[in-house]
Structure formats: structure tokens, C-alpha cells
Amino acid sequence: MEPQNPQTNQPENELTSSETGTPSPIAAALQREHPEWTSEVIEALGETTIVVPREHIVDACAFLKTAPGLEFNFLSDLCGFDRGPEEEPRFEVNYHLFSTTKFHRVRLKVVLNEDDAHVPSVTGVWRTANWHERETYDLFGVIFDNHPDLRRILLPDDWQGHALRKDFPLRGYEPYSLE
Amino acid sequence: MSTSVANIPPQFEIVDQPLDTQMTISMGPQHPSTHGVLRLELVLDGESVVKATPDIGYLHTGMEKLFEYRKYQQGIVITDRMDYLNPLGNNLAYVMAVEKLLQIEIPERAQIIRVLTCELQRIASHLVWLGTHALDIGAMTVFFYAFREREKILNMIESASGGRLTPSYFRIGGLMMDIPAGFERRVKQFLDDFPHAVEEFHKLITGNRIFQKRTQGVGYISAEDAIDWGLSGPCLRGSGVKVDVRRTNPYCGYDNYDFEIPVEQDCDVWARYMVRMREMIESHKIVTQALARLRPGPVKADAPKVVLPDREAMKTHMDALIHHFLIVAEGFDVPPGEVYHPIEASKGELGVYVKSTGGPKPARVHFRGPSFVNLSALPHIAQGEMIADVVAIIGSLDIVLGEIDR
Numbered sequence: 001m002e003p004q005n006p007q008t009n010q011p012e013n014e015l016t017s018s019e020t021g022t023p024s025p026i027a028a029a030l031q032r033e034h035p036e037w038t039s040e041v042i043e044a045l046g047e048t049t050i051v052v053p054r055e056h057i058v059d060a061c062a063f064l065k066t067a068p069g070l071e072f073n074f075l076s077d078l079c080g081f082d083r084g085p086e087e088e089p090r091f092e093v094n095y096h097l098f099s100t101t102k103f104h105r106v107r108l109k110v111v112l113n114e115d116d117a118h119v120p121s122v123t124g125v126w127r128t129a130n131w132h133e134r135e136t137y138d139l140f141g142v143i144f145d146n147h148p149d150l151r152r153i154l155l156p157d158d159w160q161g162h163a164l165r166k167d168f169p170l171r172g173y174e175p176y177s178l179e
Numbered sequence: 180m181s182t183s184v185a186n187i188p189p190q191f192e193i194v195d196q197p198l199d200t201q202m203t204i205s206m207g208p209q210h211p212s213t214h215g216v217l218r219l220e221l222v223l224d225g226e227s228v229v230k231a232t233p234d235i236g237y238l239h240t241g242m243e244k245l246f247e248y249r250k251y252q253q254g255i256v257i258t259d260r261m262d263y264l265n266p267l268g269n270n271l272a273y274v275m276a277v278e279k280l281l282q283i284e285i286p287e288r289a290q291i292i293r294v295l296t297c298e299l300q301r302i303a304s305h306l307v308w309l310g311t312h313a314l315d316i317g318a319m320t321v322f323f324y325a326f327r328e329r330e331k332i333l334n335m336i337e338s339a340s341g342g343r344l345t346p347s348y349f350r351i352g353g354l355m356m357d358i359p360a361g362f363e364r365r366v367k368q369f370l371d372d373f374p375h376a377v378e379e380f381h382k383l384i385t386g387n388r389i390f391q392k393r394t395q396g397v398g399y400i401s402a403e404d405a406i407d408w409g410l411s412g413p414c415l416r417g418s419g420v421k422v423d424v425r426r427t428n429p430y431c432g433y434d435n436y437d438f439e440i441p442v443e444q445d446c447d448v449w450a451r452y453m454v455r456m457r458e459m460i461e462s463h464k465i466v467t468q469a470l471a472r473l474r475p476g477p478v479k480a481d482a483p484k485v486v487l488p489d490r491e492a493m494k495t496h497m498d499a500l501i502h503h504f505l506i507v508a509e510g511f512d513v514p515p516g517e518v519y520h521p522i523e524a525s526k527g528e529l530g531v532y533v534k535s536t537g538g539p540k541p542a543r544v545h546f547r548g549p550s551f552v553n554l555s556a557l558p559h560i561a562q563g564e565m566i567a568d569v570v571a572i573i574g575s576l577d578i579v580l581g582e583i584d585r
Binding site for chain 2: 016044079084127139164170
């Protein structure tokens with residue numbers, strides 16, 4: 001993998017205003033109710049991304065789940081991303097929300113520093129977050145606080161390191177053995 | 180229940196009460212009914228399940244890591260190997276996500292062929308589910324009938340793409356190549372035969388009293404729980420929630436097709452069975468409509484820097500040769516951005532998250548596998564069920580371990 005270009009770290013900004021002039025009603029509703037819960041709203045490629053400070057992520061999810069007109073009762077997906085060891089903040093956690101009544105979607109994003117890669121678990125909001133968070137922990141080493149069962153899920157329990165980090169080599173460090 | 184027959188001695192009476200002794204057994208990873216290498220840790224009280232803990236990862240091959248080291252077009256072959264019963268659906272989700280990043284428009288003929296082949300693949304995937312699900316429950320014959328029909332679909336897909344299990348038929352910007360001569364005739368023949376085959380399945384198994392007893396009222400999950408656990412596809416619709424990505428977030432022109440979304444209210448294994456059986460008929464409808472709409476035209480987008488040129492053009496045009504060389508040798512740059520593209524795969528919502536930071540390789544590709552999420556609800560569904568019914572529940576969730584472990 002070529003080294004990441006630090007200039008392309010947050011590229012969506014370029015597309016933000018030129019793509020769609022109107023801010024998303026979902027982000028607007030969240031900003032109206034709790035302006036401190038959104039640090040940035042990105043509109044790009046027809047998708048809305050709301051960057052949420054980590055301490056508010058559970059509250060923001062619970063609000064979006066129950067707020068009338070939003071009703072994001074379905075967590076489609078939760079995944080991590082590593083911007084690379086030289087980047088700070090290094091990790092992103094993406095929450096893809098869907099509403100089974102309104103059929104709209106939104107992405108929440110939390111950015112984390114490497115030395116403090118902790119984020120509160122949203123398993124209390126949607127139980128389906130359980131395995132997604134375990135997977136993100138397993139592959140990126142992001143710790144989900146208050147998770148009921150934070151164990152490795154895809155890799156063996158005694159695996160060293162976190163395989164989807166950019167500084168983890170593709171073929172690992174040494175042949176893995178079950179011995 | 181204790182028997183009321185008078186002449187049975189008391190020590191032989193059947194008692195239905197907890198034994199107060201628990202036993203932990205390991206089911207899998209070499210158990211034929213776990214559909215691959217799924218291992219379940221079952222805590223049992225007698226025959227009822229106190230706790231079921233899935234243990235996955237036996238088939239983990241680090242595909243999401245591999246994507247980051249391969250060019251965008253090389254990623255297509257990796258997607259085939261995830262849900263290997265529905266490879267065209269995986270191809271579609273991935274190429275559409277990349278096309279969204281590149282903002283490429285696909286010609287109409289390519290769209291229609293994508294819909295047509297994906298719906299055929301959905302039928303094939305459901306046929307494998309039907310055969311194995313019935314086999315798990317003890318009805319052996321259905322398997323042969325289901326695989327006979329599936330074979331016809333695989334032959335058609337092979338004729339178009341060259342591959343049976345791993346077709347890699349879709350490309351970023353269109354299709355690998357147009358459908359071959361005679362393909363439409365074969366599809367028509369299949370469409371004529373298929374309703375009769377579904378009737379056969381119904382005759383074989385739907386009215387079977389043993390099958391009904393094994394599935395009705397087993398594996399209950401309410402609509403609220405199903406949403407909370409993130410179930411999607413037939414599992415969600417079997418709990419009475421009418422959500423189908425083809426309707427809620429249409430892609431590939433699905434909003435122009437006339438089809439129903441089957442929903443059942445019983446929330447059990449039987450309901451999920453009925454949803455899938457009815458879905459095959461709906462897919463049949465879509466294929467019929469798609470076939471009627473096929474018109475001659477290009478199957479690749481007009482994007483010379485992304486789409487490989489035709490062989491003939493390469494022999495006569497210098498620029499086509501240069502483009503071919505550059506795409507193969509260096510790949511194409513994808514503008515920075517991130518997309519989450521969901522499609523309705525045969526097992527539920529298959530979402531692909533692709534993040535680009537520029538350059539010819541993705542920074543991150545993540546697959547939201549429907550099997551992965553559906554399986555995560557298994558501890559909830561299996562709790563309190565009998566151990567023999569766990570097999571029926573796993574079958575009704577229709578999991579593929581290639582997609583769960585990735």
C-alpha cells in the first residue's frame with residue numbers, strides 16, 4: 001500500500017456545497033435539538049455524514065432512533081476505518097442508520113485518537129451493534145466502553161495485533177500456528 | 180406433559196420439567212447442518228437450549244484487508260468468494276458502490292442484464308436454501324429437485340460469464356461482455372419450466388405435515404426484536420416488516436419493475452420459508468419483465484479511462500490500446516470520498532462501504548453481510564427452543580459462512 005496522502009484526509013469537504021446546496025433535514029433536526037452533538041455535517045454523493053463527538057454518540061443515536069419524523073430504528077452497519085499510523089485522529093467509526101418506516105439513511109461518524117481509542121457502545125440502543133462492535137474491536141483495536149461481551153470475533157482469541165490497521169502487514173508477522 | 184395412559188408404570192412416565200443439570204456441547208464446526216464451518220456452543224438443560232453462543236471465524240480469510248492491496252477492478256473477484264451462493268449480488272453491490280464514487284452512468288441494457296442475472300441468481304440461492312433447509316429437517320428428496328433447477332441457472336450464468344460459482348460478470352462501468360447468442364432463448368425456456376418446478380416443491384414439502392410441525396411456531400422473533408437485531412431480507416419480512424431495499428432505496432432501475440414484496444406475519448421458521456418460496460415467484464416475474472425489455476445497445480459505460488476497451492478497438496485505435504494498458508498496469512484513480520451502497524441480496528441487505536482517499540486502490544472496503552447480522556440474532560431466537568429445532572432455525576436464517584467470516 002502506498003503511503004496515504006495527508007492532504008486527502010477529509011476530502012468530502014470539496015464536494016459539500018457544490019454537490020447539494022440544501023443541508024439534509026436529518027442533520028438539521030439534530031442540530032436544531034442539540035447543536036453540540038454535531039461537529040460537522042458532510043453532504044457528498046447523495047449521502048449525509050454527521051460527525052458526532054464521541055461523548056455524545058449514544059445520546060445522538062438514541063435521539064435519532066426515537067425522534068418523530070426520523071425514526072432510525074435500524075442500524076444497518078457499523079465499521080471502522082484506519083487513516084494510517086501517521087494521522088491524528090487516526091480512527092473513524094462509521095454508523096450507518098436506516099429507518100424501516102421512513103426508508104431514509106444517514107451516516108454518523110466518530111473520530112478517535114490512537115492513544116485513546118475508546119468509544120461508548122451503542123448496544124443499548126440497537127442490540128445488533130453487538131457483533132459489529134466486536135468486529136471493529138477485533139480488526140482495529142477500538143475499545144467500545146460498556147459493551148456486554150467485547151471479545152475477538154473473527155480472529156483467534158490469542159491473535160496479536162489488529163489486522164485491518166494500516167501498519168499491520170498483509171501477510172502478518174509470522175505464520176500463524178494453532179500450536 | 181405426563182401421559183394419562185393408566186397402564187404405564189410411573190418410572191416410565193414422560194416428564195416435561197427442567198432437569199436442573201446443564202450440559203454444554205459443541206455443535207460444529209464440522210456439523211453438516213451448520214451450513215459450513217459454524218460452531219455453536221450450546222448450553223442445554225435436557226433437550227432445551229438455555230444458551231447458544233455462535234463461534235465464527237473459521238473461514239476468515241482477511242478479504243477486507245486484501246481489498247486495500249488490490250486495484251478497484253481486482254476487488255471484483257474477491258467479492259465472488261464471500262456469499263458464494265449469490266456471487267452476482269456481491270459483484271453488483273461492489274461495482275455499484277465504486278460507480279457511485281466515480282459517478283458513472285451505466286447503459287440501460289447493462290442495467291437490465293444486471294437485474295435479470297441477479298434475479299436468476301436469487302432464485303438459485305433460494306434453491307440451495309430450500310434443498311439444504313429441507314434436508315436438515317429430514318426431507319431428502321427436495322434437495323435433488325431444487326438442485327436440478329439450480330443447475331439450469333448455473334449453466335445460464337456460465338454461458339454468460341464463464342464461471343459457475345464465481346462468475347465475476349459485472350465490471351465497474353458495465354458488464355464483462357454482452358450475453359451470448361441463445362441466452363435469451365434459454366432464459367425463456369427456464370421461465371416456462373420454473374412455475375411447474377415450484378409447484379413440485381410445494382407438493383413435495385409445503386403440505387408435508389412433518390415439515391409443518393417442525394417449522395410452525397419454531398424460532399419465533401417478533402417484528403420489534405427483528406428490527407432491533409438488524410435482521411434483513413426474508414428473515415425480517417417473515418416477521419411482518421415490509422422492507423426490501425429494491426423498493427425502499429431502489430437501484431438498478433428496480434422501481435420500474437412490477438413485483439410484490441412477500442410478507443408473512445407468523446415470525447417463525449415457517450413464515451421465513453413461505454417468504455422465500457413466494458420470493459422465487461416474484462423473481463420469476465422480474466426476470467420475465469427484464470427479458471421483455473432487452474433491447475440491443477452497449478453494455479459498457481462510455482468512460483474510456485475506467486472501462487476496458489473492446490478487443491477490436493484495441494487492434495485499430497491507438498488510444499484504446501493506451502487506455503487498456505493504463506487500466507491494467509496502473510488502474511484508474513477514484514476521487515476521494517466514501518459511500519455506503521446497500522442492495523437486496525438473496526439473504527438480506529448487503530451493504531458495501533467503500534472509502535477512497537484517491538489513487539487506484541481503495542482505502543477501505545467493508546461488507547455488511549446479511550448472514551453475519553442474521554446469525555448474530557441466533558442466541559436470541561434459539562433460547563428456550565429444543566436442540567433439534569436449532570437446526571431448523573439455522574436453516575431458516577439461510578447463512579453462508581463465506582460471507583460471515585469474510
